[in-house]
Amino acid sequence: MPIRTVVWNENVHERENADIRALYPDGIHGAIAAALSADPALSVSTATLEQPEHGLPQSRLDETDVLIWWGHKAHGSVSDEIAARVQRRVAEGMGLIVLHSGHFSKIFKLLMGSPCSLRWREAGEKERVWVINPSHPIARGLGPCIELPNGEMYGEPFLVPEPLETVFISWFEGGEVFRSGLTYRRGAGNVFYFSPGHETYPIYHHPDIHTVLRNAVHWAYNPAPAWKDVHAAPNVPVEQAREKITVKGFSVHKPGEAGYR
């Protein structure tokens, strides 16, 4: 069964700005979806902010294996409820790939628990994305680095938790560096942040970027069934303890009572 992949985009710049629309006539989501569709192991669709429930009703998320997130100008327009819904689905096992300015999306900040802040400059300067972990599955098929003639500078410090692994680090013409590919796990869900991808440059038309995105979908995919009660904190009754024990001391909980939360 193919990996059910949804590419989410706020889709605002493309509608407001003719230059960006010229670069991405089908939207950034369209460009990414086309790139992913070249992989027959993926079943790809898109969703955008302006759709009902931002295109992410619970029923659809339940049938999504990996979600890709691109947002920038309209982070504040994403409903808190839907951001929390995505977070829950990640905990159950949905993979999530957060791109570029998505570092400040509600969903990424919820998952990281840290400021997710950085430094930036929009000057179309050269960006060189170095593969620092060539054996990571996300880097498969790449050369030593990806050369982007134009990138938005994102600079350290990047206020995210120490990752499981650092896959990419970017060099910028103006003098900065940035950890541009980082992996995390949250509950049963694999999370990958990948920073290249500004809306005013054709980054999502670059074949190496396509390779990274396809690899990342495969890496983020968790084939286990959704872990529906990952948020539950079940009581293990004394009589079901794996070792025979007898109750000692007193208690605030009545037998069978749910825990506090």
Added chain:
Amino acid sequence: MPIRTVVWNENVHERENADIRALYPDGIHGAIAAALSADPALSVSTATLEQPEHGLPQSRLDETDVLIWWGHKAHGSVSDEIAARVQRRVAEGMGLIVLHSGHFSKIFKLLMGSPCSLRWREAGEKERVWVINPSHPIARGLGPCIELPNGEMYGEPFLVPEPLETVFISWFEGGEVFRSGLTYRRGAGNVFYFSPGHETYPIYHHPDIHTVLRNAVHWAYNPAPAWKDVHAAPNVPVEQAREKITVKGFSVHKPGEAGYR
């Protein structure tokens, strides 16, 4: 200057339940504060849920180096605003020590970004807290393990991100194990989760637990001045780039404009 330490407690069980009050006549916060006060390098005070702003107005948090958090029955009564305020202050550099049932507190869930769920049993069974990283500063002065005659069982899987380091793992009489001491960094703030500490047992009167708590305050303390703009994403203008560059391509941001968030 001493480390300004605030012990926060919801202080509900102690008022509602005479048995718990008998164990902790000054409240769990009082017991912990007394234990910490034995260390002359610490300046210790307490705060509780029922106080205005839960005892945590911004002005007080700004003068707090390390906050200790005990909550259980009343997680839902903590205001979202104050939980977010504590999260911001952690990002600026305040240390945070989350105890026991605080695994389901708003502040811990905000910082972890994951379910923070676990299994549990309140049977007063024996708990043995093994020091698995004896060289970690939080384990200083301890023997190979801490023997607790009565503990609430917390069992794996514990749905938290992979920690920086695992310091303690607990063995339970009923057959479970639990990672009982875990370290994290969020922004400039050090975070330590320590699971022993149920309200119906005298755990906070145990000298080894006192040692852990004192060590943890020292470990969590970040002597750097508060990082007030840790959430900011400052633009680095082209003319201030460390390498001379000229703008290429087009732009969605006007010069000097703030980024989107």
Added chain:
Amino acid sequence: MPIRTVVWNENVHERENADIRALYPDGIHGAIAAALSADPALSVSTATLEQPEHGLPQSRLDETDVLIWWGHKAHGSVSDEIAARVQRRVAEGMGLIVLHSGHFSKIFKLLMGSPCSLRWREAGEKERVWVINPSHPIARGLGPCIELPNGEMYGEPFLVPEPLETVFISWFEGGEVFRSGLTYRRGAGNVFYFSPGHETYPIYHHPDIHTVLRNAVHWAYNPAPAWKDVHAAPNVPVEQAREKITVKGFSVHKPGEAGYR
């Protein structure tokens, strides 16, 4: 193409001790190889200490994707040269699964760089292997824990580096805990340590242990071609720098000279 898997065993206990031979008439390597062979995606063979070059000539290692290592009594009989050869091959991308008493094997100590010491007791006590990271590929298909009626106790502290991820933690009847499943990466090679497996108990006949071993082979497998020059430190000549630079300062190296090592 199937994953070429070699099960290595020192094969001493089975020959010296009739009780162990009765448990493992085909040797521990034979039992493991039989279990792995149930997976059609694996192509399994065995190697033992007494063979020429311990059954691990360079040509065979070059055609091995994943190596499984069981050793105990004869760690000292493994040649330093062959241990170093295996270490080099791991760096190039061969997966390595180190079992039980292999914690003190030359190859594991070489890869960890730390003492790899632990506490132990051979009393046939109950061991319960808890899955603490149920979403990790190595835990796929398991329930909450593996119950072993008899295990050799291995106790913390276990002197290994902090792992990429902790997958399993064991509970022992005698009161100890142990991190029984740990992942690492060394160069291009994935390394998994799994502690259950004492020679005097039928642990390698347990279906859940078979599941772990099969999963671990799949996890450890790196499909990339061997990284033959992973140990090289190539000079990048000035004229091949990705940015045009001119030499400044003086030099200890002549142009084209190899670096020191």
Added chain:
Amino acid sequence: MPIRTVVWNENVHERENADIRALYPDGIHGAIAAALSADPALSVSTATLEQPEHGLPQSRLDETDVLIWWGHKAHGSVSDEIAARVQRRVAEGMGLIVLHSGHFSKIFKLLMGSPCSLRWREAGEKERVWVINPSHPIARGLGPCIELPNGEMYGEPFLVPEPLETVFISWFEGGEVFRSGLTYRRGAGNVFYFSPGHETYPIYHHPDIHTVLRNAVHWAYNPAPAWKDVHAAPNVPVEQAREKITVKGFSVHKPGEAGYR
């Protein structure tokens, strides 16, 4: 009591090359020792390759809290026995700071267990060392980056294990990036690798580099007494088990017998 710090240097370039001697008339070790001596909390001495036992007899290592290592041309002249001795002392709790070309030293390779390879270019190009973890104690007192007018390029991939934390990442004029500050723990010993420091540039005269080195000594210092038996794997006899158990099954070890290694 001050932190007993030993600065070790192979001290070959300074004797063979007049230009280097002019930069470091007291040797690289002398320059570093002078910088550290500005901190009254440190008690600093030096050791060099040509001394008996490379200046590192066991008795001296036993009284060393933190060792700093600079080597390049003469890695092969360091005796295997002394490298192993240093590795053992690190496991017991001695801090170790490995500088620059020390990435290929015997001691660093022993501790990492991985190739420790990288790319390099000696062109005196500009290096900018970015502080990516400003809250780490090793970065205390630094600005956003350290500007080095001339550095030897070290480029990724750098074949070391994923660190506990990445503290610095360097930008190079010629287009590369490098993780220039990485922390590890091996046994009871804290290990820091810091890449700036080529012998043909005055890097060890830079005040920010002095700050890093002083901070690193404080960070690496483990105040606990030396863990003398960190390599031991003690048997825990059945009668001393913390839970009462009786022996089941058969055994390969006689009571009281040492384990195999």
